[in-house]
Amino acid sequence: MTKKKIFTNIYTYFILIVVSVFLIFPFIWLVFTSVKTEVQLFEVPVKILPDPFTIKNYIDVIQDGSMLVYLKNSLLIAVLTTGIALVISIPAAYALAKIKFRAGVAFFMIILVIRMVPGVTQILPMFQVLTRLHLINTRTGLIISYLPGSVIFMIMLLRTFFMEFPQELEDAGMIDGLGTVEVIRRLVIPISLPGICSATLMSFLSSWNEFMYASVIIRSPELKTMPLGIQSYVSTFQIYWGKLTANAVIYVLPVVLFTIFASKGLIQGMTAGAVKE
Amino acid sequence: MRQKKYVVLKQRRKRTGILLCIPAFLVVAYAIYMLGYALVMSFNSNMGVLSGEYHFVGWENYRKVLESEEMRGVVGNTLLYAAATIVTELGIGLLVSAALRRNIKGSQAAKVCIMLPMMMAPIASGTIWRWMLTDRYGIVNHLLGLLKIDGPMWLADKLAAKFAILFVSVWTAAPFVILVLLASISSVSDDIIEAARIDGAGGLQVYWNIIFPHLKSAIAVILLIRIPDALKMYDIVYILTDGGPANATQVISFYVYNKGFTSLKFGEAAAASFLLFLFIAAFSVFFNSLVNRNKKKGR
Numbered sequence: 001m002t003k004k005k006i007f008t009n010i011y012t013y014f015i016l017i018v019v020s021v022f023l024i025f026p027f028i029w030l031v032f033t034s035v036k037t038e039v040q041l042f043e044v045p046v047k048i049l050p051d052p053f054t055i056k057n058y059i060d061v062i063q064d065g066s067m068l069v070y071l072k073n074s075l076l077i078a079v080l081t082t083g084i085a086l087v088i089s090i091p092a093a094y095a096l097a098k099i100k101f102r103a104g105v106a107f108f109m110i111i112l113v114i115r116m117v118p119g120v121t122q123i124l125p126m127f128q129v130l131t132r133l134h135l136i137n138t139r140t141g142l143i144i145s146y147l148p149g150s151v152i153f154m155i156m157l158l159r160t161f162f163m164e165f166p167q168e169l170e171d172a173g174m175i176d177g178l179g180t181v182e183v184i185r186r187l188v189i190p191i192s193l194p195g196i197c198s199a200t201l202m203s204f205l206s207s208w209n210e211f212m213y214a215s216v217i218i219r220s221p222e223l224k225t226m227p228l229g230i231q232s233y234v235s236t237f238q239i240y241w242g243k244l245t246a247n248a249v250i251y252v253l254p255v256v257l258f259t260i261f262a263s264k265g266l267i268q269g270m271t272a273g274a275v276k277e
Numbered sequence: 278m279r280q281k282k283y284v285v286l287k288q289r290r291k292r293t294g295i296l297l298c299i300p301a302f303l304v305v306a307y308a309i310y311m312l313g314y315a316l317v318m319s320f321n322s323n324m325g326v327l328s329g330e331y332h333f334v335g336w337e338n339y340r341k342v343l344e345s346e347e348m349r350g351v352v353g354n355t356l357l358y359a360a361a362t363i364v365t366e367l368g369i370g371l372l373v374s375a376a377l378r379r380n381i382k383g384s385q386a387a388k389v390c391i392m393l394p395m396m397m398a399p400i401a402s403g404t405i406w407r408w409m410l411t412d413r414y415g416i417v418n419h420l421l422g423l424l425k426i427d428g429p430m431w432l433a434d435k436l437a438a439k440f441a442i443l444f445v446s447v448w449t450a451a452p453f454v455i456l457v458l459l460a461s462i463s464s465v466s467d468d469i470i471e472a473a474r475i476d477g478a479g480g481l482q483v484y485w486n487i488i489f490p491h492l493k494s495a496i497a498v499i500l501l502i503r504i505p506d507a508l509k510m511y512d513i514v515y516i517l518t519d520g521g522p523a524n525a526t527q528v529i530s531f532y533v534y535n536k537g538f539t540s541l542k543f544g545e546a547a548a549a550s551f552l553l554f555l556f557i558a559a560f561s562v563f564f565n566s567l568v569n570r571n572k573k574k575g576r
Contacts, residue, residue, distance in 0.1 A: 008480075015376040016383070019369065020390040023452065026405045027393060029416055033408060046419040092301035099294035107298055107305075114308045116558045118509045120530040121550040124537050125314035128326065148308035151301055180293045209398035211512050212530075216538060227400040234404060234516060241408055248401050259396045263389045266396075271460035 027256070034058070034245040041241055057246035067247055069222055070229035073139070074251075077225060078207035081143050085150035085203055090196070092151075093158035094184050098170070108159075115152050122148075123216050130217060137219045145213050150203045157202070161195030162188060198265050205255065226251045312554075318547035326543035338548035348549065350524060351532045354439075358528060359507035362446045366503065367496065369447070370454035374462045374492075375484065388456075395452035403516030406445045407432065410517075435525040438518050442526050445513050450506070454499055461495035462488060497568045504564075505557045529553050 033041065034057050036050045061067050096104050126145050127136070135141035165188055173183045189196065211227040218224055224232070230251065233244040259266065318326055319339070325332040342348055373391070377384050394402060409416050410431035418428030429437035465488055473483050511530040514520060520527040520535070529549065537546035 009381070012376045012379075012381060015372055016387050019373050019455075020387050023394050023448065024390045026402070026409060026448070029409055030405045042414050044413055045422070046414060046416055048416075088300045088304060091297035095294040095297035099290055099297075101291040101294045103291075103295050104298065107302060110305060110309070113558070114305060114312070116505065116554065116561055117308070117312055118505075118530065118550065118553050118557060120509070120511065120533045121315050121547075121554045122308065122311050124533070124543060124547050124550060125311045125318060127538070128318070128543070129311070129314065132329075144307075147304050148311075151304045152308075155301060180297070205396060209400070211398070211400045211515075212534070227398055230400055230404055231516065234407070244404065245408070248404055252397060252401055255396050255398075256393060259392050260389055263385075263392055266392065267388065267456055267460070271457050 027252075030245050030252070031249060033241060034249050036242065038240070038242050057242040058250075061243050061246045061250070066221065067226075067229060067250065070224050070226045071250070073223060074208055074226040077139055077142055077146070078204050080139075081146045081150055081207045082200055082204045084143070085147060085154050086196075086200060088147075089151050089154035089158060089199075090189065091181075091184060093155045094162050094188055096155065097159045097162035098165070098167075111152050111155060114148070115156070119149075119212055123213055126213075127216050136217060137223065138217075139223060142214060142217050142225075145217060146207050146210065150207065153206070154199050154203055157199045158192070158195065161192050161199075165192060194265060194268070198268065201258075201262065201266060208255070315547050315551055315554075318543060319551045321544050321547075323542045323544040326547075327541060334544070338544045339552070342545055342549045342552065347524065347527075348532070351527045351529050354526065355508055355510075355528045357439075358443060358446065358510065359504055361443050362450065362507050363500065363503055365443070365447045366451045366454040367499070369451045370458045370499075371492075373455045374458035375488070377459055378462050378465070378488075388459075391452045391455050393452075394449050395456075397449070399449060399512035400516055402449050403445060403513045406441070406448070407517050410441055432518050433522055435522055438522060438526050442514060442517060445517060446507070446510060449513065450503060454503065457495055457499055458492060461492050465491050494568075494572075497564075501561065501564055501568075504560065508553065508557060 032048070032050050035053050035055060037052065037054050037056070040047065040050070040052075092107075095101075096108055123145070130136045130141045130145070133141075135144065169187055169191070170183055173187050178186065209227065210225075211231070214225050214228050215231065218228060221232075230244065230248060233239065233247065317331075320333055320335065322332040322334045322337070325334075377387065410418075412418060412428070412430045412433070415428075415431070417431070421428040431437050431441045469487060470483055473487055478486070509530050510528050511534065514526055514528050514531050518526045520531050530553070533546050533550045533553070536542050536549060
């Protein structure tokens with residue numbers, strides 16, 4: 001029995017380690033590449049450890065300054081999109097979860113259909129419309145084009161969280177004379193805070209990571225978001241891998257740190273919609 | 278009297294519901310408008326879209342798209358990727374979730390490792406992999422060399438490029454599959470498994486007869502989310518191979534994007550993208566009804 005147990009344990013750890021290495025190695029390689037010298041990058045055979053260790057790439061990237069602009073744009077756009085989407089989605093998700101009305105059912109059906117529309121189907125007409133409205137190459141235009149996706153995603157996720165909100169509590173609030181808006185603000189939001197947080201994080205990340213819409217809507221360098229910045233490094237004739245990876249590390253680092261700290265909540269939020277049916 | 282009051286309250290509550298949905302509805306209406314606009318575009322001539330006029334051309338755009346040789350390759354590639362990535366992901370997901378079911382030491386750390394690729398921007402993951410797959414300076418071929426395997430020119434060879442795309446898309450999406458399966462598998466109660474063990478069931482028997490049936494609904498959800506996603510893939514192809522070599526890795530989103538924004542054939546692009554939408558919608562509705570029917574049968 002114990003022998004068998006040891007064997008299954010070894011097997012378990014073996015799979016865990018292999019999969020974790022496969023998933024993690026690119027991150028390690030990214031960091032290693034960013035602290036190597038340009039000469040060392042093109043050595044054959046490849047040397048794994050950075051030797052000599054250098055932070056020149058980071059200094060170059062920061063001195064160049066364009067990266068800070070990209071970061072600022074990404075942050076601004078992701079924060080605004082998520083903020084606006086939150087304000088719009090919370091009331092709607094509450095209404096769809098808690099109030100029975102025919103218009104609500106119809107609205108939810110529409111949301112389900114719109115959710116299936118591929119990004120590429122949306123961006124073709126969006127480009128035409130935004131051009132006509134003179135919103136192409138503006139941050140406003142990009143935020144407008146991110147909003148429907150974020151709002152729909154949030155409504156779907158928050159609805160499942162709000163459905164669990166205890167009816168008794170809501171009734172008690174109503175009896176004490178709270179209006180619907182007050183009920184949402186004073187009762188629903190504080191109690192569903194974990195769910196709201198994970199919806200916020202996921203929506204933030206999807207704007208922070210988005211590339212296709214941004215590549216169509218944004219043209220001028222001073223408005224570019226981080227994914228566009230990385231892409232502009234890759235599409236040049238000679239790729240400066242050292243600087244590129246330094247850029248990527250700075251771009252990815254907040255996400256990595258954040259994942260490590262918030263992993264429990266994130267996993268719950270991500271799987272909540274999928275597992276409960 | 279009381280009856281009347283109840284009706285009034287109910288009416289008021291309905292009205293509140295509608296009011297609460299109005300802002301969200303405006304945003305969704307914008308998306309609906311875009312969808313309608315795409316439909317109109319798909320019946321307009323390419324020149325018409327560019328000049329802002331309307332020349333109704335009937336099914337012309339759809340005919341052109343469906344008849345083109347290129348489109349056939351693109352559709353083939355897209356379906357192939359979708360199928361291959363999802364089968365691989367599910368395989369990895371089932372294996373890892375089974376391994377992580379018991380809370381062993383270090384499984385929380387492993388979960389964090391598993392999550393990371395998923396949180397990354399596809400553009401960034403594609404970039405890293407592109408560097409790792411470079412043919413002389415790339416780490417992947419170096420490691421293969423240590424095993425005495427001569428690595429291919431990953432991004433320049435037709436077949437190898439397909440595998441590269443498959444590899445990277447599995448890397449980005451497997452975490453989601455693993456985590457969903459893990460959430461579902463951890464709700465299998467230990468008592469049932471213990472009981473089966475006592476009755477003499479072996480490890481594989483326990484897995485196949487007890488754990489696997491429990492995972493079915495999670496797998497259905499994964500397919501419902503991941504198949505449309507895989508059909509829409511764009512970023513990774515863009516950054517890794519740019520559709521090359523010789524269109525070997527073109528997928529449909531990529532094709533539509535280039536047809537529109539590079540060749541400026543917006544009519545045809547809209548037609549192709551609308552076909553993609555219809556395909557995804559048809560798949561989702563069909564699959565959903567299949568799952569629901571099975572659920573009813575199960576009861």
